Amino acid sequence: MIFANPWLLLLIAPAIAALFAARRAQDEGGTALSMPLEKGFAPAGTLAGALSGFLPLALRGAALILLALALARPQYINRTELPPEAGVDIMLCLDTSNSMLAQDLTPTRIAAARDSARAFIEKRPSDRIGITAFAENAILQCPLTLDHDSLLEYLDGVDVGITHTYRTAIGDAIATAANHLKNSAAKSRIIILLTDGRSNSGIITDPVLAAKAAASYGIKIYAIGTGAKGPSRALMQNDFGQYQYVTIEDDLDDDSLSAIAHAAGGEYFRATNSGELRDIYSQIDKLEKTDYKSSISISYQEKFYIFLVPAVLLLLSEFLLARLVFARIP
Numbered sequence: 001m002i003f004a005n006p007w008l009l010l011l012i013a014p015a016i017a018a019l020f021a022a023r024r025a026q027d028e029g030g031t032a033l034s035m036p037l038e039k040g041f042a043p044a045g046t047l048a049g050a051l052s053g054f055l056p057l058a059l060r061g062a063a064l065i066l067l068a069l070a071l072a073r074p075q076y077i078n079r080t081e082l083p084p085e086a087g088v089d090i091m092l093c094l095d096t097s098n099s100m101l102a103q104d105l106t107p108t109r110i111a112a113a114r115d116s117a118r119a120f121i122e123k124r125p126s127d128r129i130g131i132t133a134f135a136e137n138a139i140l141q142c143p144l145t146l147d148h149d150s151l152l153e154y155l156d157g158v159d160v161g162i163t164h165t166y167r168t169a170i171g172d173a174i175a176t177a178a179n180h181l182k183n184s185a186a187k188s189r190i191i192i193l194l195t196d197g198r199s200n201s202g203i204i205t206d207p208v209l210a211a212k213a214a215a216s217y218g219i220k221i222y223a224i225g226t227g228a229k230g231p232s233r234a235l236m237q238n239d240f241g242q243y244q245y246v247t248i249e250d251d252l253d254d255d256s257l258s259a260i261a262h263a264a265g266g267e268y269f270r271a272t273n274s275g276e277l278r279d280i281y282s283q284i285d286k287l288e289k290t291d292y293k294s295s296i297s298i299s300y301q302e303k304f305y306i307f308l309v310p311a312v313l314l315l316l317s318e319f320l321l322a323r324l325v326f327a328r329i330p
Contacts (some may be wrong), residue, residue: 001303004073011068014260032287050181066311070304079298088127088288089144089186091177092117092284094158095195095226097135098165101236102196102248104228105274108301110160112274119157120281121148131178134173136164136201140180168203170195171210173223174260178214179196190220190288192281193260198253207256221264222284223257228272229315250256 005007094113105112116175121129131141137286139162142154174191181189197208211221232248258268267287271277 001074001076001294004075004300006072008068008072011071014066015061015064015068018064019057022057027305049085050100052232056318056321059321063311063314065250065306066314068312070307074303074307076219076301076303080299087186087190088124088190089181089184090124090129090189090288091132091144091181091191092120092129092155092267093132093134093173093177093191093193093195093287095135095168095173095197096133096158096160096165096199097168098160098236098273099196099227099248099251100160101234102232103234104225104226104232105277108234109196109226110158114155114158115274116277116281117194118152119209119278121151121155122286127244128186131158131175132173132177132180133158133162134169134176134250135160136167136320137169138172138176139163139204140176143180146204152204167201168195168197168199169204170199170256171207172202173202174207174210174214175204178217178219181219183218188220189218189265190222190266192224192284193268194224194226195252195257196225197198197251198256208259208263211260215264215293219264220266221261222266222287223261223268224271224277224280225251225254225257225268226271226277227254 031147072112094110095119098111100108100110100113102109125148126146127143128146129148129151130144131151133139133141141158141162145151170193175195177191177193181191197207214221215297227250229247230250231307232250233245234248235243236246253271254268254270261268269280271281
């Protein structure tokens, strides 16, 4: 709490001085008779007589002190940190095809992708981030948002099976993400594309062309190829509902992913294990760092009434006591 007019707190000193002066004058004025409501006249030496001289003055003095505090205008300050008007808008494009169940990344490629994306999101609280999931087709899993708690819930839902899983539509994924980013007012817009395969499906058959179209809107693409070199194994469910290990061949098209990244002014990275994938996200985080100026909204709430109301009640009590309970005969 602060006081808007702190100099008015100096009024407390004369209020206290007046209280003591009135008490002293009262002591020097001789004895008097008090008139309680029920028992008639009472000698000044009784408890009622003592209270009749002190209590009204005490109530009046306390009321004056509270009035001085109210005049000083006590206020509560509310400080609210405002989000930046223009930051970095980021769309995460995550492959959810069957091959993402391969266990060359711990525990699987898709789980490692979620974990690394989560760590990346938590480092960028001031950026709007969204998620596009894709396999044989592409879907907007979460639009751009600053609500990262909700974003992380959507990220947890990104898994193999949320789209048709047997093919990979990289061109459609880029187009879906770019369509959501193109009208953004952010000063920097990027797509982080993560996949373990090559583009073999979708309406847009040439993903490099999709990357060039994204670049025309000022969108940058970082491409991440994930998966160890050579075959890997994955635990999958067969048509009879039974789980069995199958071999996943290395089908990553490094040249195409590199061309996609370069066409949109970004970079291509290859992650062969979970540690490398985390490091790649950290590199992208450093490449796209933005310095933000803190923006604080400050509002003031007047709280004078917390002193004014009890001051009025004390004055009313003093008036009633002096006129009714402790009335004096001249």
